[in-house]
Amino acid sequence: MEATADPLKLKYLGIDTLNEHVVYMLKDCHICLSEGFESLNRVLVTVNSYSIIATLNIIKEGILKEGEASLSECAWHNLKVKEGDKIYFSHLPLVNSMHAVRSKMYRKSLSENDFQSILKDIVDEKYSNIEVAAFVTACAGDNLNESEIISLTKAMINVGQKLNWNKELVLDKHCVGGLPGNRTTPIVVAIVAAAGYTIPKTSSRAITSPAGTADTIETMTPVNLSIEQIKEVIKKENGCFVWGGNVKLSPADDIIIRIERALDVDSEGQMIASVLSKKIAAGSTHVVIDIPVGKTAKVRTEQDAEKLKYYFKVVGRAVGLKVKVLITDGSQPIGRGIGPALEAMDVLSVLRNEANAPQDLKERALQIAGAVIDLAVNSTKGKGEIIAREILESGKALTKFMAICQAQGGFTEPTYAKYKYEVRATSIGIVTEIDNRRIAKLAKLAGAPKDHAAGILLNTMVNAKVGKDDLLFTIYTHHNGILNYALEYLKAEKNIITIQ
């Protein structure tokens, strides 16, 4: 630190910039003048002897008075400050590990140490968002080689925490780029746990989709469990299905993924590192990775899927994780519901062995559960699926599912939303396509995932015959006003379901 001046006093403004530390100062304050600070400068701020790096936003007048400064929500909380605390400022050198990011721009291969320093600095919030964007971009596409992906994965593991179950076998599953409605997780967890294996499953919430697995499960049982609570559930029932965001096992990955999403950038290497580091962090030893391949799926060709499969296995081996990869059919949605409660009803219908349960969801869940069991006991292919089917069809999976829900805080039956609107065929023909993107959008306009019970219930599928006025799908909403939004969209967008 150098040339510190008189401090300013903190005033609370409550501006949420998500993960970025932002400091707000008046344009004409003596510190901006004497230090030559400008908007977007990165400065070192110190309060009560603790320091963080923050991005400067300069305020012209009004909400701050002379002698005052403020911090964005995350900086305010990370520094544990209160109004009136004195805040000191100084210039800061560039973050050291950005050297490695810059050399990556020149296509130099990075070492494990490089990745370790970069991820440490990212977790310590030393990177501005544009610096994270530069890292993400430099590593995007297929710019990371095999050894770099391994190094990145190890670095991600090192900067996070790791759960320890003191068991030799801890099972897990992961689906790369989920299909709409494809909620196999609660069924797979119930089957595998009922078979006597440990499967501490964490899932995500929806970001841009109408429902994440955690949102779906939350319509039946609490998912915001602490690590201690998760340990209790596993001790009792072998399995759980909770929200991963509550435990923050891979903090670097959380920051990187946010920028990747904002840029809509895919990175093979970062995706593999992200998935496998989270599995290691969750304490898993054996993982089945499901890669659905199809026109509307994340992975579009068999060739891409094979490449991913190779990397998952090689990197898994390097970090001590046994990985089995399934390449599955991703050509159309699985199940009927789109939206948390409607998807949960599909799940319960399969677990309860109801006659009209969606068979595609049942078979996909059995395939994955079977692969998990095969991987665990190193059995021949197919044996696991036989075990899984017996557990599901005998009702043992349902019993285990209900027991896990009880352990997580109780079971609630999901319910339909108050209002519904039926969309019917205007002509006779064959369903040739269901536009997943637009049907998902419609479900979101109906209120999913925030309104758990809102969404779409499909009543047809690709290749089905429909007659005039046959029911194609039902829109469920909580408010008539919201239903109007959805109907407006429906009117504007022709051919969400194509009938020929």
Added chain:
Amino acid sequence: MEATADPLKLKYLGIDTLNEHVVYMLKDCHICLSEGFESLNRVLVTVNSYSIIATLNIIKEGILKEGEASLSECAWHNLKVKEGDKIYFSHLPLVNSMHAVRSKMYRKSLSENDFQSILKDIVDEKYSNIEVAAFVTACAGDNLNESEIISLTKAMINVGQKLNWNKELVLDKHCVGGLPGNRTTPIVVAIVAAAGYTIPKTSSRAITSPAGTADTIETMTPVNLSIEQIKEVIKKENGCFVWGGNVKLSPADDIIIRIERALDVDSEGQMIASVLSKKIAAGSTHVVIDIPVGKTAKVRTEQDAEKLKYYFKVVGRAVGLKVKVLITDGSQPIGRGIGPALEAMDVLSVLRNEANAPQDLKERALQIAGAVIDLAVNSTKGKGEIIAREILESGKALTKFMAICQAQGGFTEPTYAKYKYEVRATSIGIVTEIDNRRIAKLAKLAGAPKDHAAGILLNTMVNAKVGKDDLLFTIYTHHNGILNYALEYLKAEKNIITIQ
């Protein structure tokens, strides 16, 4: 646009985020809830039928009341809004040209159309800072090939404006990575204009240095001229030396350079495109590019300089600009002053042919002015320098300089700052090194460039003999308090000047 809801009312907060459009909304406002907006989302906001894309920052409580929203300074001004205006929100698709940025991450070569769309979207403020960072990173280092650099340069020219002088010969000069004190520009402009050629020179202000050329000239004459005023000056005197930032000839470049600086990323291609597009925009036809090579200069090896030279010539030819490149000695500072007024005194001393004028500055200025004249008349090498020397030494350059200053608004003699502090040698020996980075830092701590008269006056140079107590340099400041800062730094940093 889709699913617009009831509007919010604008409240002024005055938060300056530099060039990024930010919209501030309350966390629990009905729009965030119904649209599922989160911090950092990019949203389309519409006020009085005009729309911009903005990054969302969510405010928890306090500075906004229910039903209110606010915009950052640049968004507020670009939309020309006032308090109480109704602001509408909607989701927006990803910016289309980001497709091209993503394909660049996969090392695909971009077309002129690709660059055109990207730069158009950047100028229209459609890119968030992290998206600009992704573009900068994908094109950083030597990731652009020759045809891409040409396309980028053409696109930069197309998205900006272009001055037209209706003359066949419009001359210009540019220095790549200036050395401390190297203020040849006002001398070169005076000589070339006195020789009868048109030279409408725009310069930049200091960003991280103790003085930019525009700051130095401003201690003698106004530099904030409008395009109309520049045209008047050129009509009268053939030459001008004004601040380029006032005319915004290359708006895309301004945004890109800001992010490059924040990332400390160099890009050969972007630098060439930036320099040449600005010359074309200024209406120049013939340009001399000076590339100083040295340990403390921007370009460090002869080989790098040769590569740059090649690209400058090839790209220049492609956009119809005649380019001559000088590779010069960049091993030490040029002139004695560091800080606007002190550098201006060096310039005047050379123009006035004073006996103790810094000879290194004089010779460098003659070398460049000579090359500009040679380029203009296509004369043999050396002839231009003879003409230049005659113009300078006869006093014609001084007369022209004063005439240009009068045309720009009048001449003022630069003055020394009130306080000074002399730093003397503590031992006898030879000066082996002057740390340019730290001497520049000291000049900044003394108040340069904001205090025009503040800075450092060097009284020695590399290879000079010094006796004990000989004067090494003088620090000039406006306030005793600021002098104390500088002295504290001086005490902490040994060997800013090394004597052996």
